[in-house]
Amino acid sequence: KAGVTQTPRYLIKTRGQQVTLSCSPISGHRSVSWYQQTPGQGLQFLFEYFSETQRNKGNFPGRFSGRQFSNSRSEMNVSTLELGDSALYLCASSLDRTGGTGELFFGEGSRLTVL
Amino acid sequence: TQLLEQSPQFLSIQEGENLTVYCNSSSVFSSLQWYRQEPGEGPVLLVTVVTGGEVKKLKRLTFQFGDARKDSSLHITAAQPGDTGLYLCAGEEVQGAQKLVFGQGTRLTINP
Numbered sequence: 001k002a003g004v005t006q007t008p009r010y011l012i013k014t015r016g017q018q019v020t021l022s023c024s025p026i027s028g029h030r031s032v033s034w035y036q037q038t039p040g041q042g043l044q045f046l047f048e049y050f051s052e053t054q055r056n057k058g059n060f061p062g063r064f065s066g067r068q069f070s071n072s073r074s075e076m077n078v079s080t081l082e083l084g085d086s087a088l089y090l091c092a093s094s095l096d097r098t099g100g101t102g103e104l105f106f107g108e109g110s111r112l113t114v115l
Numbered sequence: 116t117q118l119l120e121q122s123p124q125f126l127s128i129q130e131g132e133n134l135t136v137y138c139n140s141s142s143v144f145s146s147l148q149w150y151r152q153e154p155g156e157g158p159v160l161l162v163t164v165v166t167g168g169e170v171k172k173l174k175r176l177t178f179q180f181g182d183a184r185k186d187s188s189l190h191i192t193a194a195q196p197g198d199t200g201l202y203l204c205a206g207e208e209v210q211g212a213q214k215l216v217f218g219q220g221t222r223l224t225i226n227p
Contacts, residue, residue, distance in 0.1 A: 004157070033214070042219035043158075043203065056214045090157050103148075104205075104215065106157025 002026065004107035006091050012113045018079040021110045025072050025093030031055075032074040033104065034066060037088040046089075049074055078112075086114045118142070119206050121218035129226050130196060136189040136221045138204035145207045147180055147187045148215065152201040194225045 005024040013019050025032050033056075034046040045058035049068035066076040072093075078085055088111050092104035122137045138147070146165045150158035162171050164180035164187060171178045175198075177190040191198055201222050205215040 035217070043205075043217035045214050045216070048214060058214075092157070103160045103163070104150075104158075106159070108155065108157050 004091055004093050004105050006089075006107035006110050008110060009108065010111045010113075012115060013081050014115050015081055015083060017081050018077060019081060019112060020075055020077045021089055021091075021112075023074045023076075023091030023093075023107060025074070025091075026105055029093035029095055029105070030072055031094045031102070032068055032072065033092045033094070034074070034076050035090045035092065036060075037090055037109070038086075043090070046076065081114045083114050086112060088112075119204055119216055119218035121202075121204055121221050123221060124219065125222050125224075127224040127226065128194060131193050134191050134194055134223070136191075136202055136223070137186070138188070138206075138218050139186045140206060141185065142206075143184050143209050144216075145184070145209045147184075147207070148205045149178055149187070149189055150203040150205060152203060152220075153199075158201075158203055191223075194223075196225045196227050199223060199225050 007022045031050045033048040035043045037043045046060055047054055047066050048056040052068045063079045068074045088109040090106050090109045092106045094102040094104050119138055119140050128134055146163055148163045149161045151161055152158040162178045164178055167182045167184045169180045175192045179188050201220045203220045204218045207215055
């Protein structure tokens with residue numbers, strides 16, 4: 001079956017702009033999580049969506065937002081970009097996290113560079 | 116948020132050597148996962164350990180969950196160049212939001 005698909009793979013923006021990243025989960029997966037990966041901080045949890053509702057949220061400013069659609073596809077948006085937002089943004093889907101341990105299936109990521 | 120610390124952060128060894136990567140926390144996790152990430156790709160799950168003291172083997176890789184479920188280790192026997200990559204441990208919080216907390220990773224390089 002098809003894996004997690006993230007678009008775009010690479011993008012370059014300038015400070016102050018906004019960006020929208022897209023994630024299509026594995027078919028049948030209802031949970032989508034977003035992570036920011038940087039060399040200095042590792043993987044930092046942004047948020048998780050399940051059945052169109054944000055179920056968990058990490059410690060990021062309000063400039064970072066997301067949503068999930070009825071087909072489980074998810075988007076995340078970053079407004080008023082800062083240089084420090086340059087990172088690899090990873091999306092991961094899973095069947096259902098309500099039962100606890102669940103394997104995350106990651107996409108290849110969207111590499112954002114802010115100039 | 117519970118924190119996970121991995122050590123070492125970087126490790127470069129020769130093919131055939133053994134190595135151990137550690138993942139430590141002062142907090143208890145309900146489960147712990149290990150992922151491997153290769154350049155240009157997302158992390159891929161290697162194993163999940165759930166029970167304190169649990170040991171799982173995946174070919175030359177041995178994973179152990181600490182008795183108190185606060186730490187874990189990954190041991191690789193006779194490392195191969197194909198083992199090169201970023202190894203990440205991730206713990207599932209016991210209380211509150213059920214999200215995975217990731218360690219910073221161990222970048223492993225196996226030299227032929």
